[in-house]
Amino acid sequence: MESSVGIVEKQYFTFAAPPEKFILESGAELGPITIAYETYGTLNKNKNNAILLAHAFSGDSHVAGHYATDKDGEKPGWWDFLIGPGKGIDTNKYFVICPNILGSCMGSTGPSSINPDTGSPYGLDFPMMTIGDMVITQKALVDYLEITQLRAVIGGSVGGMQVLEWCVRYPGMVQAALPIATTMRHSALAIAFNEIARQSIMADPNWANGNYYGGDRPNMGLAVARMVGHVTYLSDEAMRRKFGRRLQDKESFSFGFDGDFQVESYLRHQGSKFVHRFDANSVLYITKASDYFDVVDQMGASGPLKGDPSLKIKYLVVSYSSDWLYPTYQAKELVQTLKRSGQDVSFCEIEADCGHDAFLVPDNRLTLLLKGFIDGISSN
Amino acid sequence: MESSVGIVEKQYFTFAAPPEKFILESGAELGPITIAYETYGTLNKNKNNAILLAHAFSGDSHVAGHYATDKDGEKPGWWDFLIGPGKGIDTNKYFVICPNILGSCMGSTGPSSINPDTGSPYGLDFPMMTIGDMVITQKALVDYLEITQLRAVIGGSVGGMQVLEWCVRYPGMVQAALPIATTMRHSALAIAFNEIARQSIMADPNWANGNYYGGDRPNMGLAVARMVGHVTYLSDEAMRRKFGRRLQDKESFSFGFDGDFQVESYLRHQGSKFVHRFDANSVLYITKASDYFDVVDQMGASGPLKGDPSLKIKYLVVSYSSDWLYPTYQAKELVQTLKRSGQDVSFCEIEADCGHDAFLVPDNRLTLLLKGFIDGISSN
Numbered sequence: 186m187e188s189s190v191g192i193v194e195k196q197y198f199t200f201a202a203p204p205e206k207f208i209l210e211s212g213a214e215l216g217p218i219t220i221a222y223e224t225y226g227t228l229n230k231n232k233n234n235a236i237l238l239a240h241a242f243s244g245d246s247h248v249a250g251h252y253a254t255d256k257d258g259e260k261p262g263w264w265d266f267l268i269g270p271g272k273g274i275d276t277n278k279y280f281v282i283c284p285n286i287l288g289s290c291m292g293s294t295g296p297s298s299i300n301p302d303t304g305s306p307y308g309l310d311f312p313m314m315t316i317g318d319m320v321i322t323q324k325a326l327v328d329y330l331e332i333t334q335l336r337a338v339i340g341g342s343v344g345g346m347q348v349l350e351w352c353v354r355y356p357g358m359v360q361a362a363l364p365i366a367t368t369m370r371h372s373a374l375a376i377a378f379n380e381i382a383r384q385s386i387m388a389d390p391n392w393a394n395g396n397y398y399g400g401d402r403p404n405m406g407l408a409v410a411r412m413v414g415h416v417t418y419l420s421d422e423a424m425r426r427k428f429g430r431r432l433q434d435k436e437s438f439s440f441g442f443d444g445d446f447q448v449e450s451y452l453r454h455q456g457s458k459f460v461h462r463f464d465a466n467s468v469l470y471i472t473k474a475s476d477y478f479d480v481v482d483q484m485g486a487s488g489p490l491k492g493d494p495s496l497k498i499k500y501l502v503v504s505y506s507s508d509w510l511y512p513t514y515q516a517k518e519l520v521q522t523l524k525r526s527g528q529d530v531s532f533c534e535i536e537a538d539c540g541h542d543a544f545l546v547p548d549n550r551l552t553l554l555l556k557g558f559i560d561g562i563s564s565n
Numbered sequence: 566m567e568s569s570v571g572i573v574e575k576q577y578f579t580f581a582a583p584p585e586k587f588i589l590e591s592g593a594e595l596g597p598i599t600i601a602y603e604t605y606g607t608l609n610k611n612k613n614n615a616i617l618l619a620h621a622f623s624g625d626s627h628v629a630g631h632y633a634t635d636k637d638g639e640k641p642g643w644w645d646f647l648i649g650p651g652k653g654i655d656t657n658k659y660f661v662i663c664p665n666i667l668g669s670c671m672g673s674t675g676p677s678s679i680n681p682d683t684g685s686p687y688g689l690d691f692p693m694m695t696i697g698d699m700v701i702t703q704k705a706l707v708d709y710l711e712i713t714q715l716r717a718v719i720g721g722s723v724g725g726m727q728v729l730e731w732c733v734r735y736p737g738m739v740q741a742a743l744p745i746a747t748t749m750r751h752s753a754l755a756i757a758f759n760e761i762a763r764q765s766i767m768a769d770p771n772w773a774n775g776n777y778y779g780g781d782r783p784n785m786g787l788a789v790a791r792m793v794g795h796v797t798y799l800s801d802e803a804m805r806r807k808f809g810r811r812l813q814d815k816e817s818f819s820f821g822f823d824g825d826f827q828v829e830s831y832l833r834h835q836g837s838k839f840v841h842r843f844d845a846n847s848v849l850y851i852t853k854a855s856d857y858f859d860v861v862d863q864m865g866a867s868g869p870l871k872g873d874p875s876l877k878i879k880y881l882v883v884s885y886s887s888d889w890l891y892p893t894y895q896a897k898e899l900v901q902t903l904k905r906s907g908q909d910v911s912f913c914e915i916e917a918d919c920g921h922d923a924f925l926v927p928d929n930r931l932t933l934l935l936k937g938f939i940d941g942i943s944s945n
Contacts, residue, residue, distance in 0.1 A: 211820040313820035373804035373828040374796070380829045381792045383822065384836070388785035390770055405768035412761045413793065416754070421892070424753035430859060438857055440591040440693035442763065442849060446856065448753040449760045456764070469822060476826065477818055479810060509889075512801070 188261035189269035190225055190250030190276065195292055197221050198326050203301075207322075213312030217301070220326050221292025222246045222284040225268055226276030228332070235332045236274060236559070237323065238264070238283040239340030239347035241545075242414075242471055243463055245291035248283045266547040273552035274559065279336060284326050286319045286347070288470040293322075296466035297398065308466060309395035316343070316478045320350040327358070334358055337559055341365040341544035342511070343471065349480045349519075352498050361562045363555065365503040366544045368511040369519045370479035375510055378417050379472035382410035386465045395466050407465040408456030415455045420507040420540030424448060481522060500530040501558045503551070505543040531558070568641035569649035570605055570630030570656065575672055577601050578706050583681075587702075593692030597681070600706050601672025602626050602664040605648055606656035608712070615712045616654060616939070617703065618644070618663040619720030619727035621925075622794075622851055623843055625671035628663045646927040653932035654939065659716060664706050666699045666727070668850040673702075676846035677778065688846060689775035696723070696858045700730040707738075714738055717939055721745040721924035722891070723851065729860045729899075732878050741942045743935065745883040746924045748891040749899045750859035755890055758797050759852035762790035766845045775846050787845040788836030795835045800887035800920030804828060861902060880910040881938045883931070885923040911938070 201207035201216035208214055223246045228235060238248055240263070249268035251261050267273040268281055285293040288311070296311035303310070327335065338351045338359050345367025352362050368375070389406030391397055419427075428448035432438075439445050444453065500523055504516035513534050523530045535550055537543040544551065581587035581596035588594055603626045608615060618628055620643070629648035631641050647653040648661055665673040668691070676691035683690070707715065718731045718739050725747025732742050748755070769786030771777055799807070808828035812818075819825050824833065880903055884896035893914050903910045915930055917923040924931065 211818075213820070309822075370810060372801065373808040373810065373826070374799075374801045376810075376826050377792075377796045377804065377828050377832060380824070380826075380832055381789060381796065384792060384833070385765060385768075385789045387822070388765075388789055389768065409761060409765045409768055409789070412757075412764060416757045416761065419754075421752065421754045421889070424757065428753040430750060430753065430756075430862075438591075440593070442689075442767070442853070444760070446753070446756050446760075448757050452757055452760055453764070473822070509801070 188250045188265050189272065190261070190265065192253050193223050193225065193247070193250035193262070194252070195221055195223055195246060197292065198329050200325050200329070209312050209318045210315045211313050215294070215312055218287065218294045218322055218325075219292070219298075220284045220287070220294075220322055222282060222326060223248065223262075224283075225249055225281040226279050228280040228330070232332050233334050233336065234278060235280045235282060235327075235330070235335050236337045236339060237327065237335050237351070238281060239323070239338065239344035239351075240283060240286065241340070241342035241344045242475070243459070243468075244344070245289065246283045246285040247291075248281070263545060267552055267555065273556045274339070275556070279559070282327070282330070284323050286343075286471070287322045288314050288319070288467060288474065290464035290467040295464065296395065296470055297464045306398040308398065311466070311470060313473060314470060315474050316346045316350050317354065319474065320347050320354055323347070323351075324355060324358075335360065336562055337361040337363060339363040339365070339555070340367070342367055342541065343475050345511075346475065346478045346480070352500075353480055356498060359498050361499040361501070361559065363501045363503065363558070364519065366505055366508050366511055366541055368515040369481055369522060371476050372515070376476045378413055378510075379476050382413050382472055383469050385409040385413065386468060389465075392465060395469075397465070402460065403465045404457075404460040407460050407463070407468065408453075410465075410468055411456045411459040411463075412452040415452060417510045418540055418542040420509060420538060422507055422538040423540050426538065427451075497529055499558075499562060500528055501554070502530060502532045503544070503554065504532075504534045505539075505541070506534055506536045507538045508541040508543065510541040568630045568645050569652065570641070570645065572633050573603055573605065573627070573630035573642070574632070575601055575603055575626060577672065578709050580705050580709070589692050589698045590695045591693050595674070595692055598667065598674045598702055598705075599672070599678075600664045600667070600674075600702055602662060602706060603628065603642075604663075605629055605661040606659050608660040608710070612712050613714050613716065614658060615660045615662060615707075615710070615715050616717045616719060617707065617715050617731070618648075618661060619703070619718065619724035619731075620663060620666065621720070621722035621724045622855070623839070623848075624724070625669065626663045626665040627671075628661070643925060647932055647935065653936045654719070655936070659939070662707070662710070664703050666723075666851070667702045668694050668699070668847060668854065670844035670847040675844065676775065676850055677844045686778040688778065691846070691850060693853060694850060695854050696726045696730050697734065699854065700727050700734055703727070703731075704735060704738075715740065716942055717741040717743060719743040719745070719935070720747075722747055722921065723855050725891075726855065726858045726860070732880075733860055736878060739878050741879040741881070741939065743881045743883065743938070744899065746885055746888050746891055746921055748858075748895040749861055749902060751856050752895070755797075756856045758793055758890075759856050762793050762852055763849050765789040765793065766848060769845075772845060775849075777845070782840065783845045784837075784840040787840050787843070787848065788833075790845075790848055791836045791839040791843075792832040795832060797890045798920055798922040800889060800918060802887055802918040803920050806918065807831075877909055879938075879942060880908055881934070882910060882912045883924070883934065884912075884914045885919075885921070886914055886916045887918045888921040888923065890921040
């Protein structure tokens, strides 16, 4: 139960209640919208010490600390090693905000939320959304908190896509941007894996075209989808080191389909754990938003990625050497794109054999990198 | 309908009919066993010009030419570009044999075959088998054809595993071995993808514990399994070149789940095509046999891979630069293992951006490599 952040609480911000309208990029309307979020540290008088964290695909707003209701042995938030007094992102200095993304199932409005028009969960009536939509709702939260300037926007993976969207949509509000283990456009390979995850869910008869909330859930399909995800988060090297060909609880082959190898048990465990905490429809919507993500070409964006050198954001792009979902060559493409538009960009590739998930693994190199970079940004 | 091999015919060899017993590596019994096979060219008088081809996971014995029943537009066998008069594997010189593997559904005995004990398809009563079992049944076929010496054993992917098993089990029968795009042991990553494919099939309620032959088939699960397979057969580069982020039959995003990108359509097409030609239970058995494959450590093998330099097989190991299922580093491990046991090994990595499937794509570099190597083996 160790966490230097201590006890934290999930908060909620609701906006766009009808007749107010929130228009998504697709043109669809959605409202009211609730964004769950957590904060750490204290907003200073000038309101210029805020840092926004954007979480990854299946993450949530619970970045650090414990809830008062946590049981013994419960893990703290997902970036607890980075967030806290004196840590990489120092809550003695900064006011850290992490919103749960639109479309998720961790407190923010998503397909499992109640549709006010019907009194039942949205299911597939939830409108398709984009990374841009996620960021627009985050901006609404930041406005509500009366913050006009973010010292930094930081995020890994799908969180890194949100970072880039922030820079495109609200460049005047962002002092520093730290896109980590991410890409400026989803590749065919990444789309392929997401499509397999979606097809796996939609192939489960319990999915019932998204209307499963009153009955059995598409847990089998969702578990397979998660197994696919987990393989993409690891790497050949990591799996060789972590599992190799070691057998699980047996000394020789079973000659059956119950699983022989540790890697099989691991994946099955990850799959069955996930169905208890995540909503299958949220997987569909969030993966689709990632697939649509192409911050340069398919967005009509007009921010610094398109080239407005007057709006100087300080970028730190971080990639991991064994990440094959968003490989280093894609981070370099991002760096080049930013450089070409005259931006102030630093780039670090961290050598790590644990694949895409490396940014979630405690690593002092990331901690020191972030600390040095963020502390070097002067307040306006 | 072009094929220099012309019209070919599938043949069948049946053995181990009770009371004769065929004992599998697991200790289970199986019989009778039918092996479907095709041959090309003519066995010479000395019976020393035979080449055995081992096909990959979902392949079959139809390597080249057309069946008399083929319709217009039907494709010839899967290695037609390599097999024929004057081609890389010259049927004017060699007698080429390709057996369908045990456990498959393309003519050889597998889980969809009739279990003589029940009069119904085996389903999960089919015994678990290994790559070794596949090779032992191939040896029975070769014996039946009264061939005591194989000029070469050639195969890609799971076919390459069979090549290595031939060398381990019957080193005295093999003059040259050409393991292509393969590995000497299945990695954790490869096991992981196979396990996802199996879980996807077994999650389909129609799978019904393998007893689906009288009713609806687990086509949804099998299609997702095939999609997973196809991603592993391609590469990041190949997918970027082949699909990129191009949309399928539309000019802008659909904001729906019917698929937007060409890569999604491609995978769905591959998935739905596969269910018409392949049996889900065969996928389970053959993937499991591949996962068990570890020709060095887990086999009790005593052939040249363990080090018997008196039995000189000429090896040509071929890998492809963008194959991430059985990457070049694994081919190099194989080469080192063979070298350490004093074997005669050549190794070529072919630069190709199309991933694991490269060995199935017409490529003159492979043709010339095989031709030069095979023609250089003197008859005994």
